[in-house]
Amino acid sequence: MKYKILGGSNTKFSEIGLGTWKFNPNLEEASKTAKYMFENGVNFLDTAEMYQNESRLGIMLKEMKIEDEPFIATKVSPNNLHYNDIIRSCNESLSKLGVKQITLYQIHWPNHRINIRETINAMEHLVEEGKIRYIGVSNFDQKELEEALSYLKSYKIVSNQVEYSVAFNEIENSGLMDFCNKNKISIIAYSPIGRGMVENYKYLYNELHEIGIKYNATALQVALKYIISNKNVIAIPKVSSIEHAKEILGTEKFDISKSDINRIKDIADKIKKPLAGKILNKILKANGCWSGIMERHERLRMERD
Numbered sequence: 001m002k003y004k005i006l007g008g009s010n011t012k013f014s015e016i017g018l019g020t021w022k023f024n025p026n027l028e029e030a031s032k033t034a035k036y037m038f039e040n041g042v043n044f045l046d047t048a049e050m051y052q053n054e055s056r057l058g059i060m061l062k063e064m065k066i067e068d069e070p071f072i073a074t075k076v077s078p079n080n081l082h083y084n085d086i087i088r089s090c091n092e093s094l095s096k097l098g099v100k101q102i103t104l105y106q107i108h109w110p111n112h113r114i115n116i117r118e119t120i121n122a123m124e125h126l127v128e129e130g131k132i133r134y135i136g137v138s139n140f141d142q143k144e145l146e147e148a149l150s151y152l153k154s155y156k157i158v159s160n161q162v163e164y165s166v167a168f169n170e171i172e173n174s175g176l177m178d179f180c181n182k183n184k185i186s187i188i189a190y191s192p193i194g195r196g197m198v199e200n201y202k203y204l205y206n207e208l209h210e211i212g213i214k215y216n217a218t219a220l221q222v223a224l225k226y227i228i229s230n231k232n233v234i235a236i237p238k239v240s241s242i243e244h245a246k247e248i249l250g251t252e253k254f255d256i257s258k259s260d261i262n263r264i265k266d267i268a269d270k271i272k273k274p275l276a277g278k279i280l281n282k283i284l285k286a287n288g289c290w291s292g293i294m295e296r297h298e299r300l301r302m303e304r305d
């Protein structure tokens with residue numbers, strides 16, 4: 001497993017972490033998969049207040065009894081970005097996860113109804129208090145990041161968690177990736193294997209499959225390799241079984257040539273990006289209330305499962 005320093009921090013994160021949105025509701029299977037990944041070099045997991053699974057993950061981590069505790073990355077919901085709400089959310093996450101410190105605390109989405117200065121002040125206070133080690137953001141575009149950076153007094157923003165895969169490589173061309181590189185902000189790629197649906201992009205899939213033959217790798221492994229071959233990027237695929245975990249971790253077993261990276265980029269650039277995503281993004285950012293609906297939805301789903 002390769003490890004990368006996150007942003008301007010001094011902590012090495014595995015370039016593949018474990019995403020847990022809609023993580024296997026069967027705690028025993030989830031635990032086996034997570035343990036397998038941690039024993040094979042993965043050193044962090046990503047969750048969020050909105051996923052409504054922090055308590056379950058806390059139980060899972062406690063029962064797992066692994067030598068090196070993984071780093072925990074979680075996120076505060078966009079409806080909780082006022083100062084006092086963040087402090088309360090952070091305390092709740094700490095208690096649910098059963099840890100003394102959250103390694104990376106991320107602002108899940110910008111909420112344009114709440115002044116980001118207030119949010120950043122609260123995040124810095126949490127670092128000061130030792131409740132979180134690093135500050136991260138998620139779904140921030142360059143303008144939103146610039147504004148957030150301008151309010152920092154003592155600490156850094158070490159990462160921006162954004163959607164990034166061969167099927168959705170917008171950050172490469174929007175300037176966001178360059179901006180993050182210049183400012184020593186790591187990219188945490190979410191949905192890095194295209195929500196497991198790379199196969200739906202027939203032309204892309206065929207090309208990835210063909211490239212994979214010479215590396216003895218699958219199309220999915222080539223897709224993930226493309227993302228993490230960038231030195232400022234780590235990825236958090238969601239994996240619910242050991243079988244899937246083995247394929248994901250197999251991505252570490254080969255190197256990919258620069259010419260194949262360029263070939264994949266050419267194909268990725270040609271994929272039509274859904275316009276609905278852009279419009280939805282705007283609506284979500286303009287109004288943090290939707291996360292309350294998401295949280296309720298997730299809670300009901302977890303209770304049902």
Ligand SMILES: NC(=O)c1ccc[n+]([C@@H]2O[C@H](COP(=O)([O-])OP(=O)(O)OC[C@H]3O[C@@H](n4cnc5c(N)ncnc54)[C@H](OP(=O)(O)O)[C@@H]3O)[C@@H](O)[C@H]2O)c1
Pocket residue numbers: 018019020021022024046047108138139161162189190191192193194195196197220236237238239240241243244245247248
């Ligand atoms: N910050 C944000 O706003 C945000 C938004 C979305 C996601 N995220 C984070 O990113 C994580 C990952 O994103 P994601 O879940 O949307 O998409 P993803 O990781 O790209 O894809 C997950 C899907 O791929 C499947 N998969 C995994 N390994 C596979 C394999 N070897 N073969 C075939 N299918 C495989 C999974 O199935 P199984 O589960 O059955 O293994 C799951 O259906 C989330 O869990 C969450 O932590 C963050």
